[in-house]
Structure formats: C-alpha cells, structure tokens
Amino acid sequence: xxxxxxxxxxxxxxxxxxxxxxxxxxxxxxxxxxxxxxxxxxxxxxxxxxxxxxxxxxxxxxxxxxxxxxxxxxxxxxxxxxxxxxxxxxxxxxxxxxxxxxxxxxxxxxxxxxxxxxxxxxxx
Amino acid sequence: xxxxxxxxxxxxxxxxxxxxxxxxxxxxxxxxxxxxxxxxxxxxxxxxxxxxxxxxxxxxxxxxxxxxxxxxxxxxxxxxxxxxxxxxxxxxxxxxxxxxxxxxxxxxxxxxxxxxxxxxxxxxxxxxxxxxxxxxxxxxxxxxxxx
Numbered sequence: 001x002x003x004x005x006x007x008x009x010x011x012x013x014x015x016x017x018x019x020x021x022x023x024x025x026x027x028x029x030x031x032x033x034x035x036x037x038x039x040x041x042x043x044x045x046x047x048x049x050x051x052x053x054x055x056x057x058x059x060x061x062x063x064x065x066x067x068x069x070x071x072x073x074x075x076x077x078x079x080x081x082x083x084x085x086x087x088x089x090x091x092x093x094x095x096x097x098x099x100x101x102x103x104x105x106x107x108x109x110x111x112x113x114x115x116x117x118x119x120x121x122x123x124x
Numbered sequence: 125x126x127x128x129x130x131x132x133x134x135x136x137x138x139x140x141x142x143x144x145x146x147x148x149x150x151x152x153x154x155x156x157x158x159x160x161x162x163x164x165x166x167x168x169x170x171x172x173x174x175x176x177x178x179x180x181x182x183x184x185x186x187x188x189x190x191x192x193x194x195x196x197x198x199x200x201x202x203x204x205x206x207x208x209x210x211x212x213x214x215x216x217x218x219x220x221x222x223x224x225x226x227x228x229x230x231x232x233x234x235x236x237x238x239x240x241x242x243x244x245x246x247x248x249x250x251x252x253x254x255x256x257x258x259x260x261x262x263x264x265x266x267x268x269x270x271x
C-alpha cells in the first residue's frame with residue numbers, strides 16, 4: 001500500500017516529507033508505548049500512536065520505520081516535525097481514534113508483520 | 125557533534141555527551157551513530173541492532189542518571205558501545221534485567237518509556253553485554269555487536 005493511500009483511507013493531513021508519499025509500505029503497528037515498539041516491532045513501516053513527543057520520531061527512526069500517524073487529531077510541535085524532516089519520516093495526523101484507524105488500515109489490506117520479538121529471537 | 129579520534133588505523137572512536145536535563149534531545153547520539161554506521165557501510169540489520177541498543181541506553185541514562193557519556197568503537201567486524209554514567213547505580217541487576225521490571229517514575233511512562241524493557245532489549249539486540257555498577261557511584265555498560 002502506498003503512503004498516499006494510507007492518507008486517503010484515514011483522511012489524514014500530511015505534515016512532513018510529502019515527497020515520500022509514493023513509497024510502498026507493507027505493514028503497520030499501533031502503540032503509545034515506545035518501549036514496546038522497541039521490543040516487539042519487527043519490520044513494520046508505519047507507526048500509529050496517540051503519544052506526541054520527539055521520542056516517537058526517534059523510535060521510528062531506530063526501527064527503520066518510514067511513517068508516523070498521530071491519531072485523534074493530535075498535532076506535533078514544530079520541533080517534532082523538524083526532527084522528522086531531518087530523518088525523512090512522513091508525519092500525518094488523522095481525526096480517527098487508534099482502534100478505528102488501525103482497523104481501517106487492516107481492513108484495507110495493510111497487515112501486521114509477524115509478531116514476536118524483533119531481531120533478538122533467532123536473528124533470521 | 126561527537127568528538128572523533130582515530131585510536132589506530134583500524135578502530136574509529138566517537139564520544140557523545142548525553143544531556144540528562146533534556147528528554148527531547150535524548151537519542152541524538154543514537155541518530156548520529158546510525159548515520160556514521162551507514163557511511164561506514166555496515167549491513168542494515170547490524171546498524172539497527174546497534175542503534176536500538178544505544179538508544180535504549182541513552183534513554184536510561186536520561187531517565188535514571190542525569191545523563192552520561194556514550195562511546196562508540198567501530199572495528200572492522202564489530203561495534204563496541206560503552207555507556208558510562210554517575211547516576212544512582214543499579215541495586216539489583218538480576219531484577220533490572222527482567223522484562224517488565226522498572227524503577228522509572230510514572231511521568232516517564234506518560235512519555236512512552238519505563239515499561240521495564242530497556243536493559244532486556246539492550247541484551248537482546250547485542251551479542252554481548254556487561255554491566256558494572258555500584259550503588260551511589262554509577263553504571264558502566266559495555267555492549268558488543270558483531271557485524
């Protein structure tokens with residue numbers, strides 16, 4: 001699924017790195033706990049979250065994620081967008097709540113990747 | 125910017141100060157490390173493991189120890205990360221290594237951290253981790269990632 005389709009399904013406002021909207025992504029995850037994202041995420045490209053701070057973008061960058069969607073109309077600050085811009089991470093905001101937003105993307109065919117610990121388990 | 129020193133012909137050495145008073149800037153050393161390792165041309169999977177381990181360590185130093193120093197040694201076939209702080213030290217390392225155990229204050233959880241995954245994550249993503257700690261004096265964590 002292209003990031004532009006995500007924006008269209010969730011009726012998003014794109015706030016940063018619009019020039020990457022044509023890139024394909026294959027999976028997503030939703031979490032407000034960055035500790036869990038760092039522990040359990042595996043190759044998901046999109047992070048949906050209701051948490052708004054700079055560490056959301058940093059966490060996404062560490063996990064090689066390419067897009068952050070803020071739910072419930074949450075607006076990142078200029079500082080957060082600047083960090084995202086430097087890292088080339090697309091940032092969007094949607095009016096939908098977390099559960100709805102995840103459900104809408106899942107129903108449209110954007111899957112979760114395999115569950116379980118990231119590289120640590122088995123290092124495949 | 126990190127201080128860079130060539131230790132000898134084969135090892136690249138970088139030193140980053142981790143600011144303990146600024147949660148917003150936490151992770152800057154890891155971001156820079158990620159970029160440095162990309163330039164060196166290491167495989168993405170190894171770069172990801174180094175960056176996540178270092179990022180967790182940086183967040184820990186900011187939450188628990190008012191900052192510290194992160195040092196990076198890049199060798200031909202491995203990366204060594206040394207994190208040193210003068211914080212409170214870890215009272216019970218075995219307990220701290222358990223997933224879900226955390227001494228972080230509640231306000232840290234509202235920032236998305238403090239789930240008790242930091243140290244276990246650092247161990248999981250690296251090939252070797254040593255913790256030297258003394259209560260009241262500080263902690264030194266050495267992590268190795270083989271490339």
